[in-house]
Amino acid sequence: MTLNKTFNNIPLSVLDLSPVNEGSDPGQSLQNSVDLAQHVEEWGFNRYWLAEHHNMPGIASSATSVIIGQIAGATNHMRVGSGGIMLPNHATLVIAEQFGTLETLFPGRIDLGLGRAPGSDQATAYALRRTLNMGPEDFPLQVDELQGYFAGTECVHAVPGEGLDIPIWLLGSSGFSAQLSAQKGMPFSFASHFSPDYTIPALNLYRSNFQPSATMEKPYAMLGVNVIAADTDEQAHYIATSQQQQFLSIRRGQPMKLQPPIKNIDDVWTEMEKAAVEKSLDSRSTIVGGPETVKQGLEAFLNETQADEFIINSQIFNHEDRLRSYEIIAELMD
Template sequence: MRYSILDLSNVPEGRTAADAIANSVDLARHAEQWGYHRYWLAEHHNMEGIASAATAILIGHIAGATRSIRVGAGGIMLGNHMPLAVAEQFGTLATMYPNRIDLGLGRAPGGDMNVMRAMYRPGRDDFPTDVAQLQALLGPTRPGAPLRAIPGEATEVPLWILGSSLYGAQFAAQQGLPYAFASHFAPDALEDAFAVYRDRFQPSKQQATPHAMLAINVFAADTEQEARRLRSSMQQAFANLRSGNPGKLPAPVDDIEAVLGTQMTRAIDQALRVTACGTRDQVRDQIAALIEAHNPDEIILTGGIHDHTARLRSFELAADAVQSLTALAA
């Protein structure tokens, strides 16, 4: 079971975007040592608490600071960009870091209405056409073609489809592409999406068989109490986002219900229910249960933790937990 990291490059309260980027680089270096397979970053805009807006630039920075871990986008919001620009960016990355770059694609704007207006491309709202154009631009060399991505052509950068609904599952299946489901914050359609994807999958040049990735929030610590405290930062951040007041990643609290109230806490926990939280052994058991329930081909772990040292420890314990599952299976 391959295990990877999805990093939003969160900016903690009291810190800056520069701190967040430095923390992401440090986490990626450690993740490589701990056996993580991929390190993905997500495109978000106009958000004070997320430093990964220029996703391709940050991917290049992290790829240059590491040696072997795959680095990619989880994902690029394709509606915000022309396919040629994306092909050139990721073609350049793949040329600089061969066989290490992934390109996950999503349909959401990655921000609010202000972002949608600022990023709007007149006359273009056709995700399937954009994906097909990307595949052509990153595919085999086409001498004489009127439009070519240089660098880009012949790099065959692996494409992934990201989603939280049945549309993405259907499209990924039709195109024969790997599929990553956003179960870490929108798990309602998870079971149906995986079933649709696997039932309708059509083999392609890139992918002969279905390959589904499950996203899991992870908060691991040496004690269950500390893990729950670490989790409170993400609970607060998600509540702030839902309330229309996004900001930097809040500091943890001991009693989340005292801050959010019982009703809001329950609603947030329901949305974030694909979560493993606790000690190393508790996280191992919870991840094992999620794997048994959904049978993913790969898992990707994420988790907004305010203190960088605690975040490193959490992902270290999570890696050890997943490795122990592999050992048990063997």
């Protein structure tokens, strides 16, 4: 595929899970998120999304719509939204009202990204819903219902919400949401940052089946990318061991707070665990290094995917290192 886009002229955005560090607490994590959002807005990032996860000691973004309001209130013009709301966990009317309220408070700045996975284990899903009658297979029906609340075609009215133009994105890590996004003529965000092998098949499915809608004439695909940037390759690889430990803990079924970086990651995992983590953190969509390494990695991934936008996740232990990582990316944009 011929490169017809360049890395420094597509929008770059931020995906934040509000990581809770070992030795810290969610209060500090949420303060860090506000600070990061204010910095990346100044540095020219396009949007700032927060992700819904539950029963995870290392993630503070569980009450996603609440944090979106906090971030939007602390910034001025950057778009703020969900990456995403796990719709099977919620009554669609509640989501319509929550995001209708956010859009009313911050007009023209709110995005609603939707996922169909529970974002949690079975026990947590039950605690959230009190019933497991609705599951991922009901996701298309829930999306239709949510659109109906915004359009005012349901018999129950979402106030605030009804009549508001809130962009709805579908998120995915496989082909299901890619195909549904295409059928409904909606923007699509793919989780390349943890599902790299399915990126190209999902994009092909989305683009080849896209049907124009009242809101979109052509497909628009945003891809998740892990980027850990530092002033040198060596420093970046050291910092990246925090993210590697996080993925390792999830693979072991023992999620924990974000751990500080370590000198030798091979001391803590087996060869089989290493292979599994590295498969998820594939070098195509997990880019670790100094400025030139990061620039080359992003350009290569753009060349491969022809993405319309990148949304960048950076699981970094020290807040100052995290700020510096996004600053380096901003400098590359310029």
